[in-house]
Amino acid sequence: MSKKKSRKTAGKGFGKPQKPHKLIRQNGLLLMDRKTLLETLRFVKEKEQDGFDIADAEKVSDDKDNQKILKLSSMGHVRHTRKAVPVSVFHNPETDTALYCPLTREEFSLVHGMRVVDKDGNILESVDAPKVQYAYTQGNTFYFDLEKLDELEEMLPYNEPTLDELIYLGQMDERHTPLSEEELRGVLGKTMLACGRDLDKFSRVYRTEEDGQEGGPRVVTEVQVGTDGDLFYQPQKTRLAWSKNVYSIPLYLDKNGTVSVPAYGGCGLIASAV
Numbered sequence: 001m002s003k004k005k006s007r008k009t010a011g012k013g014f015g016k017p018q019k020p021h022k023l024i025r026q027n028g029l030l031l032m033d034r035k036t037l038l039e040t041l042r043f044v045k046e047k048e049q050d051g052f053d054i055a056d057a058e059k060v061s062d063d064k065d066n067q068k069i070l071k072l073s074s075m076g077h078v079r080h081t082r083k084a085v086p087v088s089v090f091h092n093p094e095t096d097t098a099l100y101c102p103l104t105r106e107e108f109s110l111v112h113g114m115r116v117v118d119k120d121g122n123i124l125e126s127v128d129a130p131k132v133q134y135a136y137t138q139g140n141t142f143y144f145d146l147e148k149l150d151e152l153e154e155m156l157p158y159n160e161p162t163l164d165e166l167i168y169l170g171q172m173d174e175r176h177t178p179l180s181e182e183e184l185r186g187v188l189g190k191t192m193l194a195c196g197r198d199l200d201k202f203s204r205v206y207r208t209e210e211d212g213q214e215g216g217p218r219v220v221t222e223v224q225v226g227t228d229g230d231l232f233y234q235p236q237k238t239r240l241a242w243s244k245n246v247y248s249i250p251l252y253l254d255k256n257g258t259v260s261v262p263a264y265g266g267c268g269l270i271a272s273a274v
Contacts, residue, residue, distance in 0.1 A: 029101050029135060029259060030068050031090065031251070034156045037100040038149060044072050044085055044102075045146045071104050074146055077176060079226040084143035084176045086111070088136045089169065089248045090261075091160035098157045099251060102144075103136060111141045137264045139247045142169040143176040166246040167239070178224055178232030188219060188235060207236045 032040060074083035086108045090099040103111075113129040129138075144152065157165045179187065188206070195201035199217065202208075208217040220236040237245070252260040 029090075031099040031101055034098060034100065034158055037087065037102065038153055038156070040069060040072065040102055041085055041144060041146060041149055041152075043069070044074055045083070045149070048074060048083070068104065072102055073105065075105070075108075075143070077178075079178055079230075079232050080224070081227055082176065083146045085146065086141055087144045088141045089161060089166070090135075090140070090251045091248045092253065093160070093250050094253075096159045098159055098161055098248065101135070103141065107136055108141070111136050111138055131265065133264050135249065135261050137249065139245060139264060140249045142173040144169075145172055145176065148172065161248045163239070163243055163246075166248065167242045170237075170242055170246045174234045175222070175224065178226070178234055180230075180232060184221070184233045184235065204238055205241045207238055 072085060074085050076083050086103045088101045088103060090101065091097060092099060109127060109129075110133065111129060114127045115123055115125070155165070155168055161169075191205055192202050195205065203217070207220040209220055210216070211218040222234045222236060224232050224234075226232050249261055249264075254260070
């Protein structure tokens, strides 16, 4: 009889590795275990707050010539003052180990595309995200909030991420990109159309509750106050919807040191996958 593999727990139930992984550089990926990633994110935060000396690179890697770490920078948002670094999440199925790859701005453009605008908001250049994505995809790349590093140290998994752990990262990512009221209406309207205006299908995508004042269901929405006091919103997905939209990509390392990853299409509308 086979035995179910046990999982050591720490903090809120996230496993610890048997052996720590060193920094892995393969096929353009800079893969880190959770400890090295957290050190790297702290390094990015400190260098932007206090200035930077190249000797500080020793804090995050035993490779003093690692230029990618030096190029990493946080990304802000016009609607709040928080900073975040985009990180793609992977795992090695053979060792049940989570691996992370922080992205430069150029790499991040392969996930969502890129727009260059002038000071008046006019688009100077626009590059669409590729239809087929490898390694860095919309489903496994998340904004890691630099103000949440202590929380991430407790919550970030050592092993292949569970759905709950991926939902946590997905919610952190969405808080970094809140929606205006007009954008919220547009997102909910498109989803309702994709569901064929079927409220039961719609409720599989977004959490709903009874509206005590107007009657009928309403979408559960997280509200945050922007830098100018304006309100911004994020509709709350159901667990089923998250399961269709967030994932960790398996990495297959062969004996020659190369890495194989599966290809992914764009996430598309949640409703189309439910």
